[in-house]
Amino acid sequence: MLVVEDDVTIAESITARLRAEGFTVQVAHDGPAAVAADAESEPDLVVLDIMLPGFDGLEVCRRIQARRPVPVLMLTARADETDLLVGLGVGADDYLTKPFSMRVLTARVHALLRRVERSARVETAGARIVLGDLEIDIDQRRVERGGVPAQLTPIEFDLLVHFAQRPRTVLPRERLLSEVWDWDVHGMGSGTRAVDSHIKALRRKLGADLIRTVHGVGYALEVSA
Known part of the structure; x- marks a missing residue:
């Protein structure tokens, strides 16, 4: 370290x-x-x-x-x-x-x-997710939307995959912190700004319409299957 x-x-x-x-x-x-x-x-x-x-x-x-x-x-x-x-x-x-x-x-x-270890296990399993014009190659950690590649950071990629595995499902910030960041949300303080900042980054790189804000609840992936 x-x-x-x-x-x-x-x-x-x-x-x-x-x-x-x-x-x-x-x-x-x-x-x-x-x-x-x-x-x-x-x-x-x-x-x-x-x-x-x-x-x-x-x-x-x-x-x-x-x-x-x-x-x-x-x-x-x-x-x-x-x-x-x-x-x-x-x-x-x-x-x-x-x-x-x-x-x-x-x-x-x-x-x-822990998140890195979990991500490695998912990659070993291998998968490709296609939702409308969004394509995610989990093995190669590559993302395209409308045929245009997007350069995502490791955490942005993991967050996008988490959404893509649950399209249209509204995910609260606390659940994202627990399941993507692997935080104990009851013992580690507020991390909602980290979630919001990464959502903004995904929208900037993949389109503002990609992830819908559900005010007072969380976010949902809006790309059609």
């Missing part, structure tokens, strides 16, 4: 907690060192601060995701929605806004790793 954080105190706290959970942890304190560490050790997960020397965490995320897909938990001192959308758009799977508790951080880390 790779922890990227320029604040030494925070980095040491995160590292100590993750090592106590049984993880092998490597630490980087700036953008270039983070990219180099990822290339060298290929960690199973990256905990990544946005504000870094050298170049920021968004650029780190772009570079490591361009080389290979890896789950990224982004840390930010800002709760601005634009920052969150950019972070999620370059390949982050989840985010935490500082200050956060170490209990929540470790819970999110475990949830991300």
Whole structure:
């Protein structure tokens, strides 16, 4: 596991907690060192601060995701929605806004790793989903709508597959957090902004009509079978 954080105190706290959970942890304190560490050790997960020397965490995320897909938990001192959308758009799977508790951080880390394991099992089974002009190749993790390919992040792809397996079914945010993110929604705090941000990303990449908002409830995939 790779922890990227320029604040030494925070980095040491995160590292100590993750090592106590049984993880092998490597630490980087700036953008270039983070990219180099990822290339060298290929960690199973990256905990990544946005504000870094050298170049920021968004650029780190772009570079490591361009080389290979890896789950990224982004840390930010800002709760601005634009920052969150950019972070999620370059390949982050989840985010935490500082200050956060170490209990929540470790819970999110475990949830991300469980989701990756579950996704791998689904890919092994193999499937192709076709709903109207939407085509999803699960083995190759490729998506097209109307014959036009879309580049999705790992979490966007998993979220889309979850919807596509239940077309027209209204899925509450809490259920999505539980079944896609593998969160314990009763013990990990609010994550509805993560859901909403990824829905916006799917609409931007695949069409605003793809997913319907059911106000006060959740979302549903509207592509006809």
